[in-house]
């Protein structure tokens with residue numbers, strides 16, 4: 001469900017809190033006073049952070065956030081379509097809401113399902129009046145103003161913008177850790193993935209703008225920054241050379257960690273192809289850069305990786321792992337794995353189990369392959385039956401449980417050798433970590 005926020009808009013923007021709900025005044029530039037919104041977020045950290053920015057955009061224009069949809073004049077669902085189940089959840093939530101919708105209330109679908117389904121959503125859920133993908137969030141207040149002026153259906157579905165979603169204000173859920181998107185979209189084209197369709201091509205944010213925001217965050221008292229991107233380490237600084245030096249991702253990590261007041265810098269998700277020694281060297285050299293890398297492997301079989309269009313082989317992935325393991329600082333590694341990709345044989349699956357034994361991940365997010373619209377793998381032959389996917393997933397999860405239990409026993413015996421144990425130690429040493437970070 002939507003999260004309550006723990007501090008007001010004044011702290012972020014130096015502006016006053018919006019007027020009480022119920023007055024329903026509307027100014028000429030599309031700003032509202034007395035309007036309220038409810039926002040529920042499904043999906044990944046990037047979605048959570050997009051929601052923080054959407055909330056910021058609305059709060060800056062005089063809207064007030066409420067905790068229950070019944071109390072809101074605008075109800076927004078920020079959605080995820082990475083797997084079929086996630087997309088279904090959105091439609092079932094919209095269905096639940098159909099019966100309780102009040103007259104004049106605006107219901108909007110944002111995010112990946114909005115981008116993927118587009119105007120189809122109006123056909124499936126006619127009580128929805130706003131459909132808006134992530135590239136159009138800046139226009140949300142104007143879109144809502146159009147609905148309030150009498151339009152019955154409004155869409156924002158462009159993906160061809162060069163802009164990243166920067167806002168003048170972000171309403172942050174966490175008082176000490178701030179998310180910061182440094183690269184939007186994805187150019188990698190993995191054959192199973194909807195992200196290139198729903199979030200558009202890769203666009204990086206200028207390093208100068210990122211560092212300015214980090215300084216502002218530090219001034220507001222944030223001590224931890226988490227840099228976000230679908231492939232965060234594919235970051236390509238668009239700063240024009242005349243106005244400043246273009247930074248590599250590893251240089252940006254160091255620069256962010258050096259901002260006074262920032263104690264901890266995290267980053268997710270890294271793509272194996274673009275993961276170089278310079279990132280490991282940055283982690284070795286700068287204690288403020290978190291010694292944790294989320295490096296999704298997806299499969300331990302080169303044949304499956306090829307079919308997935310992951311752009312690396314099993315051996316190339318393991319070489320990256322060797323580089324990480326050889327670092328002077330212990331670096332925790334977590335991953336994502338998909339089982340039951342079309343054509344995955346029992347041998348391919350065993351290759352994945354063997355790779356897990358070899359790498360011994362500190363954590364793994366494991367998924368059954370889910371066929372998605374528009375993706376190349378949708379048309380691939382040799383689909384794996386659902387029961388077989390479930391069987392493989394259960395084996396994989398059990399393997400990971402065993403590995404993690406072993407790592408934890410080892411960590412408790414020796415100190416800080418693993419991700420969870422590492423965090424626990426820092427917590428007690430007062431380094432600004434108050435709880436284990438959800439990945």
Ligand code: SAM
Nearest residue numbers: 192193230231269296336337367368369370372
């Ligand atoms: N960009 C990241 C990367 O390259 O690893 C991953 C982003 S995606 C939001 C998170 C994870 O969802 C992926 O790593 C993958 O394991 C999983 N995923 C994506 N598409 C999927 C699909 N069609 N079926 C099952 N899992 C999927």
Ligand code: SF4
Nearest residue numbers: 186188190193195230
């Ligand atoms: Fe999807 Fe692949 Fe891009 Fe990750 S790298 S977002 S899995 S297309």
